[in-house]
Amino acid sequence: MLVPLAAFCAAALVSWYQVTGQAEARLARTAEMLQEHALRAFEAQNAALIAVAALMRDRDWDGIRASHSLRSVLAALDRAAPATAGVALIAPNGELALASRVEVPAPPIDLSEREYVVAHHGGGSAALLAGSGTFVGEISPGAVTGRPVFRLSRPHLNLDGLPDGGVVSTAFFPAYFSDFWQSVVESADDMVWLVRHDGAVLARQPEHPDPVGVRLVPGDLLEAVRDGRAARSRVHRLEPEPGLGERLVAIYQLRGFPVSVAYALDPGILRRDWLRRLPAPALGAAAAAALLLLLTGRAQAAAARARIEADRRGALEAQLRRSETGAAVGQLAAGVAHDFGNVAQAVASGARLIECHSGEPDRVRQAAALMAGAAERAARLSARMLGFARRGGGGPAGALIKPYDPGAALAEVAELLAQTLGAGTRVRFEHRPPRPPQVIADRAELESAIINLCVNARDAMPAGGNILITATGDAVAAGEAHAAGLDPGAYARIDVRDTGTGMDEETLARVGEPFFTTKPQGQGTGLGLSMARGFAVRAGGALRIESEVGQGTTVSIWLPAAQQDGGSAR
Incomplete structure (x- = not known):
């Protein structure tokens, strides 16, 4: 009994580690x-603030308060971004000067004590100003609507480029984030926070009934956010809030802002997944235990019967037992002989086939090659399964990027997308000769760019279709004029082709511009392709689009290829 139990415990332990590793990756x-998602929203709002601040530099505050045209610009910015909960201008005296959701002239509402105003005067939470000069305020009631919002704000600059005490701000409804999170989380008991690094909670899933002024309770999660642990390791085991118990928590910081996203996985998901995997080893252990019990029981019963028969009948019964034993041995020998006959017949059949085709060496070699190929494929499959079970997360942020095979990253992305883009969208990855060289471009950014391109491709195929991701090697010779403007050198080329509606020349000329999108209002930011192009350029490469109406887009x-010393081979 101990052997099946020990085997079951070992299988259960291995299964638990596999479930945990897969859950951490997900x-x-x-x-x-x-x-x-959050970073795009913050960057879009920050860009809008910068644009509004630039538009106001040559205006005095009396002119701003009376400007219907400027108010129309604010209203247009408000409508253009689904995340926006209003754009406002606050005068140096702290009064509301102009707002996208208030008619001109704005009522004289005093906002001088609001955190996002005080911070730009050097008080309150000024230490939380981002390096770009943008401040992320905590949740407070909206001055006009009264609904809970949190704001991004920047100082208003005069003609000399210096702050004049005024503030430009834009607001988020926390529900913009929590509604999106509801559609993404694996379980209703999962928890997500958008939290400022001083502990101020900006959004939460599940939503807090009164989010104004809510902060993280001192504990593991607040310490992880404050000490920058997210920059060193993305997935942690900690208790996010008192009473929740230890959970797997992933923390990702929004680049350029003192804000992080934290996602705590419901531990019930791990338990349920683990329990779903246990029946197979449990059934095996139970079958082994039952067989052992049966054999033991039969042996004990036979021994008892033998002892009884020996006592009662003496030599005659002993002789009978010997004869019965001989009969049993004979039956066993007959069964063994029958099985051996089957094997011998199979060997003989194989020998006759070889004898019949002995004069056809090509056929014999072909059969041998197929057998060797089957064995080789089985070995590769086994190695692949072991590699997946043993694989870990990436290195800590900020570590030196080592050269890697872009094809491997693309294959993983293609496998993920094939399961998540919908049943009507078929995603496939291929290597094309020559094989692409290793690169040192940031792998996470590469995967993010490919995911963005494939999501765009899916949206261009409303009736479904095919997406083909290919990787190949490419080279630009010295003096050669490349269509994408590449410098001479070796490159890895990645193509994402779809069978969608394609684009006409006018749309193709504008695609890639920041905030330009062909999707209906509220369904796209127009930043996905622009960010993919920015990634390629930062890596020392390029991005090019080819499209034809009705024929799809590539x-x-x-x-650039990586050199052996880690640099780019250009």
């Missing part, structure tokens, strides 16, 4: 997607 991918990315 958690990290989902948290990274939540970070990307987006090509070139990344």
Whole structure:
């Protein structure tokens, strides 16, 4: 009994480690997607603030208060971004000067004590100003609507480029984030926070009934956010809030802002997944235990019967037992002989086939090659399964990027997308000769760019279709004029082709511009392709788009090959 029990315990332990490892990988991918969603919203709002501040530099505050045209610009910015909960201008005396959701002239509402105003005067939470000069305020009631919002704000600059005490701000409804999180989390008991690094909670899933002034309770999660642990390791085991118990928590910081996204996985998901895997080893252990019990029981019963028969009948019964034993041995020998006959017949049949085709060496070699190929494929499959079970997360942020095979990263992305883009969208990855060289471009950014391109491709195929991701090697010779403007050198070329509706020349000329999108209002930010192009350029490569109406679109990315010393081979 101990052997089946020990085997079951070992199988259960291995299964638990596999479930935990897979959950950590899923958690990290989902948290990274939540970070990307929040970062895009923050960057879009910050860009709008910068644009409004630039538009106001040559105006005095009396002119701002009376400007219907400027108010129309604010209203247009408010409508253009689904995340926006209003854009406002606050005068140096702290009064509301102009707002996207208030008619001109704005009522004289005093906002001088609001955190996002005080911070730009050097008080309150001024230490939390981002390096770009943008401040992320905590949740407070909206001055006009009264609904809970949190604001991004920047100082208003005069003609000399210096702050004049005024503030430009834009607001988020926390529900913009929590509604999106509800559609992404694996379980209703999962928890997500958008939290400032001083502990101020900006959004939460599940939503807090009164989010104004809510902060993280001192504990593991607040310490992880404050000490920058997210920059060193993305997935942690900690208790996010008192009473919740230890959970797997992924923390991702929004680049350029003192804000992080934290996603805590419901431990029940791990238990349920683990329990779903236990029946197989449990059934095996139970069958082994039952067999052992049966054999033991039969042996004990036979021994007892033998002893009884020996006592009662003496030599005659002993002789009978010997004869019965001989009969049993005979039956066993007959069964063994029958099985051996089957094997011998199979060997003989194989020998006759070889004898019949002995004069056809090509056929014999072909059969041998097929057998060797089957064995080789089985070995590769086994190695692949072992590699997946043993694989870990990436290195800590900020570590030196080592050269890697872009094809491997693309294959993993293609496998993920094939399961998540919908049943009507078929995603496939291929290596094309020559094989692409290793690169040192940031792998996470590469995967994010490919995911963005494939999501765009899916949206261009409303009736479904095919997406083909290919990787190949490319080279630009000295003096050669490349269509994408590449410098001479070796490159890895990545193509994402779809069978969608394609684009006409006018749309193709504008695609890639920041905030330009062909999707209906509220369904796209227009930043996905622009960010993919920015990634390619930062890596020393390029991005090029080819499209034809009715024939689909191909987006090509070139990344410079890595040298042996870690630099780019250009």
